[in-house]
Amino acid sequence: MHTPDDIQYALETTRVLREPDRRIETFGETRFEFQLISELMDRAGQVRIRTGDIEAMRPRILRPQPYREIELEGFDANANARLDALIEKFRAAGQNLAFLQYGFQFRRGQVHEEIVHDSMDAVRERVLDDIRRSGNPSRAVIEGVDDAWEVSILKFSFEMIIRSHEINAFDFKRRGLL
Numbered sequence: 566m567h568t569p570d571d572i573q574y575a576l577e578t579t580r581v582l583r584e585p586d587r588r589i590e591t592f593g594e595t596r597f598e599f600q601l602i603s604e605l606m607d608r609a610g611q612v613r614i615r616t617g618d619i620e621a622m623r624p625r626i627l628r629p630q631p632y633r634e635i636e637l638e639g640f641d642a643n644a645n646a647r648l649d650a651l652i653e654k655f656r657a658a659g660q661n662l663a664f665l666q667y668g669f670q671f672r673r674g675q676v677h678e679e680i681v682h683d684s685m686d687a688v689r690e691r692v693l694d695d696i697r698r699s700g701n702p703s704r705a706v707i708e709g710v711d712d713a714w715e716v717s718i719l720k721f722s723f724e725m726i727i728r729s730h731e732i733n734a735f736d737f738k739r740r741g742l743l
Contacts, residue, residue, distance in 0.1 A: 567713050575716035579709045581724060582693060586702035589667065589729035591736035595621040597725070598704040600692055601718065603711035604685050612688040613711055617676035619722060622668040624733045626742060665733055667726045 567575075589595045601615040681688050685708075692706055709717025737743040 567716065571710075571713050572716050575710040575713035576720055579707065579717040579720045581705060581707050581721055582689065583696055583704070583706040584728075585705050585725075588732055589621045589624065589725055591624060591733045593623055596703060597621065598701065599707055599718065599721065600696075600704065601707045601709050601714055602685070602688055602692060603709050603714055603717075605680070606711055610682060610684060612681050612683060612685055614679045614681060614688065614692065615676050615714060616679075619718065621722075621725065624665045624667050624729075624737075626665060626737060665730065665737070667729075 585597050587595070597619045599615075599617055599619060601617075603613050603615075605611040605613060683691075689708065696704055696706055705721060707717055707721050709720075734743060
């Protein structure tokens with residue numbers, strides 16, 4: 566189990582060296598490949614390379630429960646009508662009270678590990694050169710912390726959500742779903 570300091574350190578030091586060329590698909594599932602490189606904490610000149618997949622599920626539109634179910638205890642009899650008017654005001658101003666939910670599946674069984682006896686700089690350059698040669702558009706290269714590497718993967722996942730959200734929301738609006 567990681568301490569809050571371990572998690573904070575991993576969040577602060579994780580760097581995405583290469584992003585996938587695409588974002589999370591709006592109307593389908595998206596599979597990203599990753600290579601996570603990290604220096605072994607207790608051994609100098611050794612770097613672990615983890616290779617695996619992350620699947621991003623299709624974003625779902627979450628709409629709030631019907632507002633008429635909101636209990637307005639202690640308010641007068643006109644409170645529900647005022648709440649309905651407020652909701653309509655937000656909608657008329659173009660604000661939607663729905664939001665998108667993203668989900669990821671992280672499968673540890675598909676993560677492969679390799680330890681390379683070289684400096685972090687040399688391994689970083691080799692991995693980046695390999696991705697440039699292969700041109701794999703769905704692969705990310707991440708530099709993270711060895712013992713809290715899952716935190717590095719989660720940080721990458723959240724960054725992909727942030728980068729994809731505007732495009733996904735636009736696609737939903739264009740189809741009249743938001």
